[in-house]
Amino acid sequence: MAIDCLIIGGGPAGLTAAIYLARFHLSVLVLHDGASRAALIPRTHNHAGFPEGIAGPELLRRMGEQAQRYGARIAEVRVSSIKPVADGFLIETQSGSFAARKLLLATGVVDRRLPMLEDVHDEALQRGLLRYCPICDGYEVTDRKIAVIGMGAHALREAEFLRSYSADVTLVAPDGPHALDAAKRAQAGEWRIGLRDGPCLGITIAGTRIGINFASGPEYFDTIYAALGSDTRSELAAAAGVSTSDDGCIIVGRHQETSVPGLYAAGDVVLGLDQIGNAMGQAGVAATAIRNALCEASPLRRPARGGPH
Numbered sequence: 001m002a003i004d005c006l007i008i009g010g011g012p013a014g015l016t017a018a019i020y021l022a023r024f025h026l027s028v029l030v031l032h033d034g035a036s037r038a039a040l041i042p043r044t045h046n047h048a049g050f051p052e053g054i055a056g057p058e059l060l061r062r063m064g065e066q067a068q069r070y071g072a073r074i075a076e077v078r079v080s081s082i083k084p085v086a087d088g089f090l091i092e093t094q095s096g097s098f099a100a101r102k103l104l105l106a107t108g109v110v111d112r113r114l115p116m117l118e119d120v121h122d123e124a125l126q127r128g129l130l131r132y133c134p135i136c137d138g139y140e141v142t143d144r145k146i147a148v149i150g151m152g153a154h155a156l157r158e159a160e161f162l163r164s165y166s167a168d169v170t171l172v173a174p175d176g177p178h179a180l181d182a183a184k185r186a187q188a189g190e191w192r193i194g195l196r197d198g199p200c201l202g203i204t205i206a207g208t209r210i211g212i213n214f215a216s217g218p219e220y221f222d223t224i225y226a227a228l229g230s231d232t233r234s235e236l237a238a239a240a241g242v243s244t245s246d247d248g249c250i251i252v253g254r255h256q257e258t259s260v261p262g263l264y265a266a267g268d269v270v271l272g273l274d275q276i277g278n279a280m281g282q283a284g285v286a287a288t289a290i291r292n293a294l295c296e297a298s299p300l301r302r303p304a305r306g307g308p309h
């Protein structure tokens, strides 16, 4: 029998939707391949309700437990394709296929990484020496010495954003000289953002600081923000004919439905603010819309206790 809703993605968006849908007494299966961005968060301090902060993996563990408590099933497996069919969707994975009446994509994005050894990257991230999201944790680096590594207008915007936290912000070009035009250079000057040409020859942890090795020698910072952009995990959606923006984000309507009827999307994979709270909010909207659409197709009525209705 087809599952009422299959969710691809076990991050904050997918798990929030699973909690809602399971509590609507619907059958729910969450498939994920273990790569939630939230699992990388050492400790979030801007997620409401946790004044002492909460580690990303712990938040995911709690959400998974909550969803399963109401009957949602969660399995770790990579989804290889999705196909709209007459009465729903066929979902193919490495270990079998599933039929679902509705489908929710909560597949997120992947941050592009700096060329660093895996173990150095992970230690730097855990210790707050390397960061990816100024909206999330700019507060934690107030008045610190910050490097933003990235190119072009996007990285400059990130450096400008961080100027409201610190007067000591340097924009570092990773591969060679900055390619900013005269107007952008003047803009950086106006914001008092230092410009440092690459190439960055390596990144190392040095005690409580993090060093960027330039040809002239290392320079040390309190933290580095990687501003190399991200890749949206919307390949399944695009292959199924879902409309996406130029940068690959899924475009949705007011109730999170995509251009393919019955297929919904929530979280970072959707065009918008990449934040836990936003992912959860979108997932709540999507789950309720899915419930209502299923009810329209065949009314959801609880049988009377002890007998058929």
Ligand SMILES: Cc1cc2nc3c(=O)[nH]c(=O)nc-3n(C[C@H](O)[C@H](O)[C@H](O)COP(=O)(O)OP(=O)(O)OC[C@H]3O[C@@H](n4cnc5c(N)ncnc54)[C@H](O)[C@@H]3O)c2cc1C
Pocket: 008, 009, 010, 011, 012, 013, 014, 031, 032, 033, 034, 035, 036, 037, 038, 039, 040, 041, 042, 043, 044, 045, 046, 047, 077, 078, 079, 080, 106, 107, 108, 109, 111, 131, 132, 133, 136, 137, 233, 236, 266, 267, 268, 269, 274, 275, 276, 277, 279
């Ligand atoms: C270092 C760091 C710190 C951050 N700090 C904060 C913070 O403090 N506050 C905040 O609000 N936000 C923070 N964020 C952002 C936050 O992590 C994301 O906004 C949030 O995780 C988005 O949730 P999501 O469910 O949309 O996507 P994700 O959490 O990325 O989950 C995507 C899911 O999709 C699955 N998936 C994708 N493709 C497939 C496939 N083909 N088959 C099976 N599964 C698939 C993945 O396995 C994963 O389970 C931070 C991000 C990073 C990287």
